[in-house]
Ligand SMILES: O=P(O)(O)O[C@H]1O[C@H](CO)[C@@H](O)[C@H]1O
């Protein structure tokens with residue numbers, strides 16, 4: 001099911017054109033909000049917002065903590081578009097649909113994508129409530145062929161064989177660390193490797209141990225396909241995981257994770273995540289080399 005569905009350039013363009021007919025905002029930065037992190041959109045000024053059900057071609061959000069709205073607005077002098085709710089493979093969406101908004105953002109003129117997620121920690125030093133800047137990812141579904149780029153390549157968006165080394169922009173990672181120091185939250189900040197698994201099951205203890213041995217710091221069920229699509233079409237990417245739980249790695253440990261506790265940590269850390277993302281957007285340089293008219 002996942003590799004067969006194809007979305008044509010025209011379909012992405014139709015959605016981008018519809019959005020441009022409904023709002024005057026022409027975003028430079030796109031933000032994808034992870035589970036429980038939808039409040040990132042609240043900081044946008046002069047908002048225009050659209051339920052996903054009103055947007056031609058958009059899939060629907062089905063997961064609690066993902067409101068299902070696309071919000072446009074201004075933030076510290078930059079024009080942004082924010083997804084309050086993302087799409088996951090485990091919801092039954094094809095990977096093309098899961099990543100559909102990313103190419104629409106490219107066509108809208110977006111230059112930088114900020115992805116956020118809720119994730120469980122495997123690294124001993126990462127505690128619930130900590131924030132991990134994503135340095136790199138392991139795309140487990142991608143490694144076995146579940147890649148949003150499977151199928152005919154659309155050269156208008158990018159090359160057949162895109163490099164993924166360096167897909168999380170180093171300059172933005174450095175800037176985020178500097179900002180964390182200035183905000184006095186450096187103690188919460190880490191940098192590490194995120195792994196995407198298919199979900200919707202959380203990890204067994206054996207799976208958790210395997211991921212830990214493989215060098216994974218935090219695990220979730222999203223993000224990698226969005227970053228693959230963004231990197232393919234030349235977007236600059238910054239990624240951040242909010243650590244919402246420790247993944248159980250011991251048979252003696254009676255803890256277990258659930259989605260409500262994941263959302264609760266999101267709510268508790270919402271202000272810090274909001275401050276970090278706001279400062280990052282405020283201080284990042286924009287080259288304006290991807291205006292809607294020369295997008296692809
Ligand atoms: O990755 P986001 O969307 O933040 O959500 C994470 O939280 C949910 C599980 O609680 C899963 O969907 C997992 O991927």
Ligand SMILES: Nc1nc2[nH]cnc2c(=O)[nH]1
Pocket residue numbers: 118119120121197199201202203219220221244245246247257262
């Ligand atoms: N796979 C996975 N996804 C998560 N999202 C939030 N916490 C977790 C976790 O522990 N495992």
